Amino acid sequence: MWIFLLVSHIPVMVHEVISILAPCNGNRILDCTFGGGGHTRAILNSAECYVLGTDCDPDAADRATSLKEQYRNRFDFMQCRFSGMRDALGVHEKFDAVLFDFGISSFQVDDADRGFSFMKDGALDMRMSKSGPSAFDVVNSFTEEDIAEMIRSYGDEPRAMANRIASSIINARRVGAIRTTGELREVVHKAVGNTVVRKRYSHLDPSTKTFQAIRIFVNDELREISKVLESIPYLLNDNARIVTIAFHSLEDRVVKNWAVSMKSNLSVIGKGTVNPSTNEVVRNPRARSAKLRGFVYRSNNHGGYTN
Ligand SMILES: C[S@@+](CC[C@H](N)C(=O)[O-])C[C@H]1O[C@@H](n2cnc3c(N)ncnc32)[C@H](O)[C@@H]1O
Structure with missing residues (x-):
């Protein structure tokens, strides 16, 4: 139990993520930032859909094992970097929704051996993959x-x-x-x-x-984000939903620039960014800087706002 408390990750804005992704029975959903599978699990519990979880971190593959046992043919995991997503998935059946919860997980920050945190003394490393x-x-x-x-x-x-x-x-x-x-x-x-x-x-x-x-x-984080966003037309069906969660302004700027460059193929969901509620930040202080954006991808028509 003590070990579990030390290395758990609380998924951010789960309710908002589910309401924008709007999973339906039979949907195929891509979670490009599987981490500890918190969002994946919530998606799988919200409809009889299929989720492919991907992450560049080999440790995430170990965490995916228990989801595979529980959800069987409704879930798979693939170790992959954002920049490799188009080659790995572009030739397969497309997805109806995709989630990007950028940044690093508590599993990574809280493990001194990964060398991410100045709060925990460990070898300087910081490589997600x-x-x-x-x-x-x-x-x-x-x-x-x-x-x-x-x-x-x-x-x-x-x-x-x-x-x-x-x-x-x-x-x-x-x-x-x-x-x-x-x-x-x-x-x-x-x-x-x-x-x-x-x-x-x-x-x-x-x-x-x-x-x-x-x-x-x-981790070449900004280029990685821009590469995976560029691959969206190869990964998603028409009318697919997209959720991005950024944790600092540099990440969010890459998303905004991409959204502008894709504006004729995107509808913005809501009025722009959504922030976590005060209650959520009290429960999970790591959520405090999260900025969520939602979009609908249109393969060949005009974007705009949708509610
Ligand atoms: C904030 S965590 C996701 C947590 C997850 N949503 C959950 O509920 O447990 C972000 C994850 O994205 C992964 N990631 C970050 N950059 C990546 C990249 N370029 N390619 C693949 N995975 C990446 C990290 O390894 C990390 O596990």
């Missing part, structure tokens, strides 16, 4: 200029602060490699110190934005 260059490689081999640029553009740190943090990382590397999340946090704390910026954002740990920036870079 457990493959390719890790946070360790980036932090210990990139130039000062490249590190500063990454922190500025993906962490949204002001240029002067990003430069300070990058210089602190380079100085620390002169003594030895930065191996753990705890060491990186210390290095960033030294750089940010007691500056005005730190005081202005005193409710956040000073290393929050640096960790976010490195994670986005290591």
Whole structure:
């Protein structure tokens, strides 16, 4: 029980997701961010539909096993990155709805060995798919200029602060490699110190934005999102429903730009973004920055608003 509490993930805005995806008996639904299967389970319980869950994280495959046992031929799991979705699925029968719950799961953040969190000391890693260059490689081999640029553009740190943090990382590397999340946090704390910026954002740990920036870079998150959104015409049936949930403005900007570029094939559901209720945020503080958008995909007609 204790282990379960430590590693569970509470799905965000489940009621809103289900009401927009509107699963019907016989539908085929794609959950591109399976994670711990919280949304998948809610979809499977809401109608006699089929769900294909996909995720790039090999650990998600283990979690999918119990859903497979319970829902049998109504559920399958496939390990796949967003950018591989078109090749993997584009030739198969299309789907009636798709869910994207972007970002990382509590399973990933809360596991010190995955190296995502400055709250848990572990080896610097941050790879959702457990493959390719890790946070360790980036932090210990990139130039000062490249590190500063990454922190500025993906962490949204002001240029002067990003430069300070990058210089602190380079100085620390002169003594030895930065191996753990705890060491990186210390290095960033030294750089940010007691500056005005730190005081202005005193409710956040000073290393929050640096960790976010490195994670986005290591997993190529923004390009991945844009690739999977581009593959929608190959994956979805006419009139299919789409839900996106973004957790920071960079993710949401990719969704907005895509929606503008696709406007003649999309109808926006509702008036724009939906945020979690105050009650939900109290129950699940990780939901606080979630922004949900819903669309209907039209393969060949005109978009607009729908309620
Ligand atoms: C917020 S979690 C989803 C949680 C899930 N909705 C639930 O209820 O348990 C996001 C998931 O998306 C996966 N993911 C993020 N980027 C991905 C990518 N480029 N390709 C495939 N999966 C990705 C992560 O590994 C993570 O498991």
